[in-house]
């Protein structure tokens with residue numbers, strides 16, 4: 449009797465766990481590890497703020513302690529102000545190994561008064577070549593803005609202040625690779641890329657402005673944490689949990705996405721005919737919003 453009661457309790461408890469994905473956020477000390485740059489990366493304000501800096505000798509970076517198999521991540525960033533040409537701030541999810549998956553935001557600095565380029569890419573099994581670039585509708589150095597990655601079994605959505613800027617749908621059933629099996633970690637870095645980032649390397653980083661600093665706050669993550677081969681969300685969470693794991697773009701947000709793409713997209717691999725003389729990658733023709 450006692451044994452079966454506790455078995456029932458254990459069962460009830462484990463089925464409760466099925467529907468719970470983990471929520472993290474708020475403390476950089478708990479959620480992240482500084483991986484390079486030594487004292488160029490700093491956690492401040494009791495874990496509420498993180499800053500990265502770049503000087504002539506080195507950039508800096510951090511990564512999440514956890515790895516995720518599906519995630520909805522929000523982070524507020526304030527980018528390097530002034531003459532930031534040649535600097536690159538990265539913020540991305542990436543798995544391990546030679547056939548990795550990766551979901552990228554990169555912010556390419558510019559001369560004072562000239563717009564940043566927001567560069568995005570999606571890698572599946574080690575292959576990227578899916579660049580889309582945007583200008584922003586605000587000055588990303590004047591204040592913090594929220595940059596989000598939603599990665600779930602339906603697709604990947606990149607958003608800025610809640611406005612979707614890019615969607616990469618899961619079209620595995622049509623033969624397009626999509627990341628569903630390799631857990632990813634969140635990374636961010638600030639580094640010098642003046643060999644390519646600014647007009648193909650024409651504008652060099654102005655080291656008299658160093659150190660360059662980018663800032664982070666309000667990390668928030670709804671995630672399925674992957675640990676020793678087990679996800680903190682089971683397959684049950686997908687259907688029963690609803691929410692972010694099955695979220696996709698409703699009509700209103702589709703319209704917002706189109707608005708951004710019409711007005712702020714400056715490069716789209718899916719319309720670069722010269723680059724794909726043999727025809728566009730399959731996701732470009734299957735999915736107009738690719």
Ligand SMILES: *[C@@H]1O[C@H](CO)[C@@H](O)[C@H](O)[C@H]1NC(C)=O
Nearest residue numbers: 556558562563565645646647
């Ligand atoms: C910098 O500003 C120029 C001029 O507006 C623009 O053409 C370019 O795309 C911007 N971005 C980078 C990374 O150079």
